[in-house]
Amino acid sequence: MIEFSLLSIMTFLPLAGCLIILMIRGDEETVGKNAKYMALYTSLFTLAFAVYMVIRFEPLDDGFQFVEHSGWLKTFGINYHMGVDGISVLFVLLATFLTPICILSAWSSIKTRVKEFMIAFLVLESFMIGTFCALDTILFYTFFEGVLIPMFLIIGVWGGKRRVYASYKFFLYTLLGSVLMLVAILTLYAQVGSTDIPTLMANPVSPEIQKWLWIAFFASFAVKMPMWPVHTWLPDAHVEAPTAGSVILAGVLLKMGGYGFLRFSLPLFPDATAFFTDFVYWLSVIAIIYTSLVALVQTDMKKLIAYSSVAHMGYVTLGIFTATVVGVEGAVYQMLSHGLISGALFLCVGVVYDRLHTREIARYGGVVKNMPKYATVFMIFMLGSVGLPGTSGFVGEFLVLLAAFKVNTTIAFLAASGLVLGAAYMLVLYRKVVFGPTEHSDAASMQDLNPREFWLLAPLVVLVIYFGVFPSAITSITSPAIEKLVSNYNAHLAASAEAVDTPLQPLENEGH
């Protein structure tokens, strides 16, 4: 029974938690406390299910597993179709892993409307899991868009000074990208007669239409990712969001863009992907270099990390669009690793922000004297972000650069220069905050990590180093699916190249 609907249980368990939280009655303090515990337990349960799913996941099988299929919008022939493959399974784990951490991180920093905050987070978790599990485009879109609602409220209600501006920008930017994808999904539906992802993969549309659809999907995922030049919502959203919101935004929400490229752009529009490859390369390289330079001059810690996220996502898009096994492997690795590292970095910022209530880099300095534990933990994540060998950050970037070098040397050269810049801004940040003279007495007298904060960051430290030393822990799960993705992609391109020589076949409209 549990086998049968594992994914649905995971997706809707957080919503069930919300319902229970809604029923909590009493004065504000008890409600808040109970809501926190309830949210924590729910997310831990969901995590347990996710771990169980990964254990039961058959790595050698390159198809979809734990598949669920039942009628939904029957009049349109749209079904409730869920399933995970090697690419999505770890994103589900990432989402379920980061949610309890976020809830814990908000434990004492969220003081108003605690109940609502916890509900928003559980709804967010539910939609995130759904996004990665959905195997129907409409279902995917439902979850993908639904994410905007809780995130809008998290930024807008519990955010900083310019929260209204940031939440609007976040919402409208991403919505604008997504609605074009909706039109593309409907066009696919009109062309192929199905919204089922596996069916769509088996029935590619003509190369001309592919280009338009690719652009529409690209608009959505590029904004979500975010890629230069549509990244400007991200720094604002990150800066204004509460710590937990930043963590989940950087950790999971950005990955939906990359996941979308892997799930839709490459398999459904191979011809268009090949056509637009150079375009994406250049956008990625500009993102890597430009945003790294921007990060160098930031005076706000969160903004600096936000820009570094854009740069790191540049490697992801670069890797995905090399359309080689190594490149895609690197991109997926980079996404998972960035999910952990950037999440952790935002938590580190949150730790000092909770004490001093400022994100100004200049207000800190000499933190190491009083906070040795914090300095150590922060250093590990900082080095992970730089991509030091031995941390998970290294593997992804290395694989991506390796793949990029094979397809385009110039691009690889330029992208690699981003590594130097990345090291520069992260080391500068670390030096200014942790070392240096103690200029502000309040900054020097901050308490070191309390047990809650320590245990919050500890699992992330372990994982960042573990995945840096044993990359096969991830690649053994992702490889088969990625190999299949890339071989299908190449097979399709070969077939199209052949078709150019032979006369064109009339387009078959199935289901009409």
Place this chain on the structure above:
Amino acid sequence: MDLNLVPLLPEIFLAISAMGLLLVGANFGNESTKVISWYAALAAFVAIMITLNVPSDEEAVLNGLFKLDLFASVMKIIILIGVIASISLSVRYLIQQGIARFEYPILILLSAVGMMVMVSANNMLSLYVGLELQSLALYVLAAFNRNSLKSSEAGIKYFILGALSSGFLLFGISLIYGFTGTIDFEVIQNTLMATETIGFGVTFGLVFILAGLAFKVSAVPFHMWTPDVYQGAPTCVTAFFAMVPKIAAMGLLMRLLFEPFGIMADQWGQIVYFLAVASMIVGAFAAIAQDNIKRLLAYSSIGNMGYVLIGIVAGNEVGASAVMLYLFIYMIMTAGVFAVVLCMRRNDHVLENISDLSGLSRHNPALAYGMAILMFSMAGIPPFAGFFGKLAIFNAAVEAELYVLAVVGVLTSVIGAYYYLRIIKVMFFDEPVDAYDSGFPLARKIVLTLSVLFIVGFIIKPGVVLNAMQAAASSLFVG
């Protein structure tokens, strides 16, 4: 001569109930408003039951004046649900405003009869009679608060412009009659199909009819009355205006364009295309600048009618069922939204500004969360029902290869999201002002709760509503 009155039973019942309640009202005076209101709602409910049990039939009765096909039945049920909701919302508000006169529910019932005739009309004559019956009742309702300058102004404005549009409509009908020699829909259809090239006169007539009906659905550029009437009329009347009459007018428009003038799809397609684009754009941009929530909802309804018109341009079964789905969901959402708007009063004064919603989430979280869900749904954000309405409409557009309409539609829906978000922002992000007068009537709470439950729960079992709409739409395309 056939005199089969069975298909007319719902209308007959409702008309007789209205007359009966009028007598009761005349006898017992304005104190009986509350009782009459509940009986009127009950009458509408009984009319739904009758509609459900009267067999729908493709054959027209009364010498082709009246047709009760599945399409008409479903539209009538939607209309009557709206009538019940708006009567339930009105009672307390009328009493609070001191305008509780017994004519109110009776006028609503009479206009409902008119609307039901409209969606069943199979002849230009029954079309016009139905339309005028509902319009006359609506003119009076708009001016119902006769001591208020704004309400009277709304009534006059609505009446003059409405009369003008009726003139257009009649002129169009006379042209059609002149050039086809008939006012019967089926005969018009056959005549047009038989002629090789459709004459200029018929096209001209159709344009006038469309102009008249565009006024009724407040499509741009015939929308000018909407914001003023919405703002001026008592809020409960605005709620009724926003929910119901447009459904009947859209139903009439669909019947007219798909059945008798189905063959002229190329001609009317262009006009409706323009109306749709203009309505979506004006609705989206003009709403941004509004501070009055009733005006905002007026522009929002203009925009929403633009989306609905997309489904009509598509001109096929998919489009028709999308239109019906959209209208139904829109009506349910509007009912919920107005349930909240009617609650906006402080120290016995009606509040109409968006800023008056400030900090609602602190004082009255239930109201604020309900409103937030409705706003997200209006903006077309999944997983709420409003998304599925838009999905159906855009699907119809893409399937009919109306890509421009689909793209304009999604882009204006992003702009629309901006002003819906503004309401959420005011409720949740802004600092609270004083709480509203407490003691919201039960009926209002029930309407809001049902509306929100429908909006949230639609995703779980969408099939129930979708199948009904599908079946109804296909009955439009039988002939």
